[in-house]
Amino acid sequence: MRRSKSSSRPQFAGPGVTDANGPGVTDANGPGVTDANGPGVTDANGPGGAAGGRRRPRSVILPYLLVLPTLIFVAMFTIWPTISSLLGSFFLQRLNIAKYREPTFAGFANYATLFHDPTFYQVLGNTAFYVLGSVPVSIALGFLFALLINRRMRGIGLARLALFHPTVLPMVSVATVWLFLLTPDYGLFNSALSFIGYRGAQNWTGNPDLALLAIIFVAIWKNAGYYMIFYLAGLQSLPREVFEAARLDGAGALTTTRKITLPLLRRTSLFVTTIAFIGAFQSVDHVFVLTSGGPSNASNILLYYLWQVRFENLNVGVASALTIVLIALLLMFTVSNFLISERKGNLDG
Amino acid sequence: MRKLVSLALSFAFVISAAGLFANGQTESPAASGPISIQVFYPVAVDAPIAQILNGYVSEFEKANPNITVKPVFSGGYNDVKTAIQTTIQGGGKPPALAVMLATDLYDLINAGYIEPLDPYLAKLPNRDSYLGDFYSSFMDNSRYNNKIWSLPFQRSAVVMYYNKDLFKQSGLSAPNSWASLAEDAQKLTVRNGNDVSRWGILWSTVGLPYWLFQPLAIGAGKNVVGSSDTEVYFNTPECIAAIKFYNSLSQKCKATPSGAQDTWGASPGDLASGRAAMIVHSTGSLAGILKQAKFDVGVMAVPGEKPNTYASVPGGGNLYILKNAPQDQKDAAFKFMQFLTEPDRVADFSIKTGYIAARKSAYETPAMKDYIAKVPQAAETRDALQYAGKELSLQNLAKVRNIFQDYLQQAFNGKLSPEEAMQKAQSEADASLKEFK
Numbered sequence: 055m056r057r058s059k060s061s062s063r064p065q066f067a068g069p070g071v072t073d074a075n076g077p078g079v080t081d082a083n084g085p086g087v088t089d090a091n092g093p094g095v096t097d098a099n100g101p102g103g104a105a106g107g108r109r110r111p112r113s114v115i116l117p118y119l120l121v122l123p124t125l126i127f128v129a130m131f132t133i134w135p136t137i138s139s140l141l142g143s144f145f146l147q148r149l150n151i152a153k154y155r156e157p158t159f160a161g162f163a164n165y166a167t168l169f170h171d172p173t174f175y176q177v178l179g180n181t182a183f184y185v186l187g188s189v190p191v192s193i194a195l196g197f198l199f200a201l202l203i204n205r206r207m208r209g210i211g212l213a214r215l216a217l218f219h220p221t222v223l224p225m226v227s228v229a230t231v232w233l234f235l236l237t238p239d240y241g242l243f244n245s246a247l248s249f250i251g252y253r254g255a256q257n258w259t260g261n262p263d264l265a266l267l268a269i270i271f272v273a274i275w276k277n278a279g280y281y282m283i284f285y286l287a288g289l290q291s292l293p294r295e296v297f298e299a300a301r302l303d304g305a306g307a308l309t310t311t312r313k314i315t316l317p318l319l320r321r322t323s324l325f326v327t328t329i330a331f332i333g334a335f336q337s338v339d340h341v342f343v344l345t346s347g348g349p350s351n352a353s354n355i356l357l358y359y360l361w362q363v364r365f366e367n368l369n370v371g372v373a374s375a376l377t378i379v380l381i382a383l384l385l386m387f388t389v390s391n392f393l394i395s396e397r398k399g400n401l402d403g
Numbered sequence: 404m405r406k407l408v409s410l411a412l413s414f415a416f417v418i419s420a421a422g423l424f425a426n427g428q429t430e431s432p433a434a435s436g437p438i439s440i441q442v443f444y445p446v447a448v449d450a451p452i453a454q455i456l457n458g459y460v461s462e463f464e465k466a467n468p469n470i471t472v473k474p475v476f477s478g479g480y481n482d483v484k485t486a487i488q489t490t491i492q493g494g495g496k497p498p499a500l501a502v503m504l505a506t507d508l509y510d511l512i513n514a515g516y517i518e519p520l521d522p523y524l525a526k527l528p529n530r531d532s533y534l535g536d537f538y539s540s541f542m543d544n545s546r547y548n549n550k551i552w553s554l555p556f557q558r559s560a561v562v563m564y565y566n567k568d569l570f571k572q573s574g575l576s577a578p579n580s581w582a583s584l585a586e587d588a589q590k591l592t593v594r595n596g597n598d599v600s601r602w603g604i605l606w607s608t609v610g611l612p613y614w615l616f617q618p619l620a621i622g623a624g625k626n627v628v629g630s631s632d633t634e635v636y637f638n639t640p641e642c643i644a645a646i647k648f649y650n651s652l653s654q655k656c657k658a659t660p661s662g663a664q665d666t667w668g669a670s671p672g673d674l675a676s677g678r679a680a681m682i683v684h685s686t687g688s689l690a691g692i693l694k695q696a697k698f699d700v701g702v703m704a705v706p707g708e709k710p711n712t713y714a715s716v717p718g719g720g721n722l723y724i725l726k727n728a729p730q731d732q733k734d735a736a737f738k739f740m741q742f743l744t745e746p747d748r749v750a751d752f753s754i755k756t757g758y759i760a761a762r763k764s765a766y767e768t769p770a771m772k773d774y775i776a777k778v779p780q781a782a783e784t785r786d787a788l789q790y791a792g793k794e795l796s797l798q799n800l801a802k803v804r805n806i807f808q809d810y811l812q813q814a815f816n817g818k819l820s821p822e823e824a825m826q827k828a829q830s831e832a833d834a835s836l837k838e839f840k
Contacts, residue, residue, distance in 0.1 A: 149514040260665035349812035366801035
């Protein structure tokens with residue numbers, strides 16, 4: 055009974071894996087995560103176990119039927135929009151000019167417009183800075199938090215709550231709260247900074263040199279707790295014997311973390327870095343609230359720019375081209391992240 | 404058995420999902436009988452808008468039993484516009500009525516989303532007196548190609564709020580020119596060592612910089628936009644002088660923090676708590692300021708460059724009828740529009756929200772007269788309107804506005820000289836307007 059159940063699992067693992075990568079690439083990290091756990095888990099345990107228990111010949115269509123609802127949603131909300139953006143990127147369509155209201159074929163004109171637009175390069179640079187500035191720090195913090203709270207002690211529930219609560223808040227409320235914390239002179243953030251001796255500029259959301267940093271800071275504050283949860287789950291599933299053995303061999307905490315914990319959590323790290331990078335490319339809410347991409351585009355990042363081009367400038371063609379650029383960047387990153395960590399995995403083991 | 408159940412479940416899921424999407428197309432209102440209209444409405448303002456509008460809706464439905472009005476409240480102006488765009492682009496039916504920014508006029512016409520109100524207005528017996536009753540600086544945003552495309556509804560303007568008690572204590576009178584504004588601001592700034600405990604003036608230049616800046620350009624003698632829908636005046640000596648004046652408030656007078664300032668959200672509170680002696684802000688903040696301030700609050704138009712000149716600029720949202728809605732819904736929508744713009748209701752809306760009443764006759768209603776007797780500032784916001792120039796509104800608005808704001812902030816932040824910044828803003832804006840001429 056048990057054997058047959060577990061042997062049927064790889065068959066059903068297929069859809070689970072595609073779910074995690076498929077929508078995760080283009081959708082927000084929310085749906086990506088629920089897809090990975092929700093349907094994947096039920097597919098593997100529920101019907102698979104039942105079919106195995108009866109020892110009847112398994113239906114060939116059933117797995118596909120079960121994936122069908124997900125497939126329909128993926129096709130409708132991921133594949134179709136991607137194709138339609140790709141097509142749209144080759145057509146000139148600007149809703150605020152009557153003669154360009156209906157799409158006309160324009161070849162690579164939209165891409166040419168984009169690649170001749172200095173703001174686009176500024177936005178790309180900002181995005182790279184934002185992603186590289188926020189992702190590694192929030193993952194490292196998430197890991198650190200997980201190590202800190204993965205123990206039994208008094209008040210640990212409170213500590214976990216404190217570290218996790220920013221994740222539960224909607225980004226818009228987080229940004230609104232931070233807007234007040236960042237107020238010059240008496241904002242809590244600035245008061246704290248001046249208490250520890252900071253005497254620099256306080257105008258975080260209005261200063262072109264600080265605005266992007268403010269956006270990054272808020273993103274880290276919001277996301278670290280989220281990644282912490284994954285690491286905490288990972289940590290708690292690690293075998294204890296290994297750590298006991300390490301302790302008997304006299305390995306220090308640092309060595310244990312570096313040589314044992316981190317390598318064992320490789321899969322978790324792969325998952326977390328993937329969703330973190332994708333999430334960073336997709337973050338936009340706090341930009342709306344905190345800086346509107348300003349001043350002078352200093353904190354304008356790819357998705358906000360895309361929104362501006364599509365819904366403010368009403369340039370559908372260039373917005374589609376931008377979407378394709380965004381998708382290409384995300385695909386490139388996801389695939390290379392996967393390949394790199396797979397190779398590392400082989401070297402290690 | 405369980406397999407069967409799961410199969411059935413998955414089918415049910417697929418079918419219900421398909422049904423969900425088919426649903427959007429099955430709605431087809433009957434030609435006669437009860438009419439139901441949707442009104443898209445932004446709520447991200449400093450007043451209980453949803454509650455107020457729901458009250459009007461139930462009053463209207465009582466008077467017009469065959470019409471049902473469904474208000475759809477969503478975020479800010481941008482969210483309403485985005486929702487309508489996506490509905491229309493996706494092939495759906497737009498709401499019959501929506502409140503959108505007055506300045507979005509050109510984009511909405513070009514995209515083919517809205518239709519002129521002239522056919523509806525022509526049926527009114529009192530068309531001319533009805534239209535003439537709206538303040539002309541608000542109506543300016545409704546006219547294009549000799550047609551009227553919208554009616555003013557929740558309208559505001561840029562004004563200067565000042566702490567009258569502080570002025571009195573320091574023996575100062577309200578400023579009437581740039582020079583006296585700078586002098587007062589300097590005198591009212593209080594420093595304790597390196598820390599400033601009170602700024603003379605706070606003037607936000609992040610968020611909506613073009614809007615709060617426009618009174619400076621108008622006050623210098625030339626607005627950044629004129630009657631043409633494809634021309635801007637960014638590199639004029641007046642506009643450059645306006646930037647220099649703004650910069651001098653921080654650099655020379657030390658009366659405001661230097662560089663572009665993001666004080667939009669905080670400055671009403673700063674004025675009320677005494678951390679600023681003057682702020683330049685929207686009339687929309689009046690109610691909030693009056694609620695918090697423990698001193699006599701003064702409201703006036705922004706002083707201009709020359710003595711006894713003033714400037715302001717209107718803002719806010721208008722009522723639009725959406726072209727692709729069914730005709731019976733559009734007729735009902737116009738009826739609701741008329742209902743909302745009746746003087747008593749305009750007065751009531753203004754009293755409850757702090758927006759400027761868009762019609763002159765609203766100020767003659769007993770309710771408004773009583774209110775002004777209690778809150779004289781409500782009349783002061785309206786009085787600022789007589790100095791108002793046109794709000795930046797023209798073809799390709801978002802693009803031109805972003806160009807202007809980017810260079811404006813570079814000039815405030817000292818990244819470029821005002822002359823250089825405005826030269827670049829002008830040439831980029833001209834280039835982006837070429838296709839619209």
